[in-house]
Amino acid sequence: MTKDTSNQMWGGRFAAGPDAIMEAINASIGYDQRMAAQDIAGSRAHAAMLAKTGILTDSDAEAIREGLLTVLSEIEGGTFEFSAALEDIHMNVEARLKEVIGEPAGRLHTGRSRNDQVATDFKLWVRDQIDAAIQGIAALIRAFVAQAEAGADWVMPGFTHLQTAQPVTWGHHMMAYVEMLGRDLTRFQDARARMNESPLGAAALAGTSFGIDRQMTAEALGFDRPAANSLDAVADRDFALEFLAASSICAMHLSRFAEELVIWSSAQFRFVTLSDRFSTGSSIMPQKKNPDAAELIRAKIGRIFGANTALLMVMKGLPLAYSKDMQEDKEQVFDAADNLMLALAAMEGMVKDMTANRESLEAAAGSGFSTATDLADWLVRALNMPFRDAHHVTGSLVAMAESRGCDLPDLTLDDMKSVHEAITADVFDVLGVHNSVASRLSYGGTAPTRVREQIARWKEAL
Secondary structure, eight states: OOOOOOTTTTOOSOOOOOOHHHHHOOOHHHHHHHHHHHHHHHHHHHHHHHHHTTOOOOOHHHHHHHHHHHHHHHEEEEEOOOGGGOSSHHHHHHHHHHHHHHHGGTTTTTTTTTHHHHHHHHHHHHHHHHHHHHHHHHHHHHHHHHHHHTTTTEEEEEEEEEEEEEEEHHHHHHHHHHHHHHHHHHHHHHHHHHOOOEEETTTTTTTTTTTTOOHHHHHTTSEEOOOSOOOHHHHOOOHHHHHHHHHHHHHHHHHHHHHHHHHHHHHTTOOOOOOOOGGOOOOOTTTTTHHHHHHHHHHHHHHHHHHHHHHHHHHTOOOOOOOGGGGGSSSSHHHHHHHHHHHHHHHHHHHHHOEEEEHHHHHTSSSSTTTTHHHHOOOOOHHHOOOHHHHHHHHHHHHHHHOOOOOOOGGGGGHHHHHHHHHHHHGGGGGSHHHHHOOOOOOSSOOOOOOOEEEEEHHHHH
16 A cells, blocks of 8 residues: 555645644554454445445445455554554555445445544444443352352451451351452443444544435444534444443453452462462462462552543543544543453453362451451340340450450350359350351341252243
8 A cells, every 4th residue: 555645635735745843743543453344344334324325325335345344354454554643543544445346435435424433433432342341250250150169168267357256157258259350241231232333424523415224334333322412412422431441340350350369379378279270379489379460450440540531631621512622532442451361361361260268268268357247146046135245245255265365265164153143055056167158148148048949040041
């Protein structure tokens, strides 16, 4: 493809081409070439519609269709030469199309503008990324469900403030992330449904005087309907912002679990062992096994958050309809999409490969007076004690155990009676961690029975 800049695609308005600085700031082909497939799909739909409505001859439409397939083949085959002088993917494709088929290429742009063209291309690209994200999240959910099923009744400490709170099951903890990711799934699905309106045919900002059929192009491109307002159609980037917002929340969930993996795989916890595929060694300390994949996920999330903020800043001060500022809408979305998909894939791999250390989990589950709440609940149920009084009695028993360097089940019945004489030996039935988790039978609770119910619900849903 020629790189001649003497005949700029914007026509005769400018007597001379821009200097190197203007060309550099104005060009987007360095990154928007990623939308080549979407651009050509939009052009093919537009050409077919122009022929159906009689705006183009069938012969011109056929030449355009075949020419666009040739251009797409060159791009996919890596033989296409992109030109910064032609600014963007749209002009690069159109210029090459003219070289391939000649004069009919000039008729392709009838009834549309680069404004609605780029909005259509970008929306198609984001929609494809949403579909990919939905698939990635579903795969990660399956990995968590598998872990939950394997350890539905394994006990482990539940934490608040990163301090032992109450015993829970491994399956329950895994299913907490399934619920988070399930919300992420619906956020992407909702965003997809809301964005699925076609900007094509809105033209520069006011629509067109040609008798086009926007419903036809919308259906051809998989949209539910044409966008109802031409000003909004070319000025809207809400679809990209919703993608970034959903990506940011999903990424936050990934980062939270990445943090847990970093903690859990440490020598101090030993809750999980990560596979060698997602760990690295130290250059000087042979005993080290570093959770690098988890740490990199935790760090990459910042790029997704930053992309969300960056696009909000681009859009916040723009009057209707189109401004060149909106050319800066893509790089951060491309980067965020790449990093989200990489993080989802890496997290799926880590979750599938990791091994939960059941003995370490169970040993930790009983530490830190984790069954204190069970003791307080027993005092309420068995002795009809007001909960605030039960809380005080339990606190006194915890203080006693702490002073003796033991846990609550290690206290004798006489020790307990010295704090409250009505306590009976039945109290020891609730102090074991397995008894504790089995008793949490409320809906959404950590009892293995409830965990298995949730696992079954999600397996059916998936």
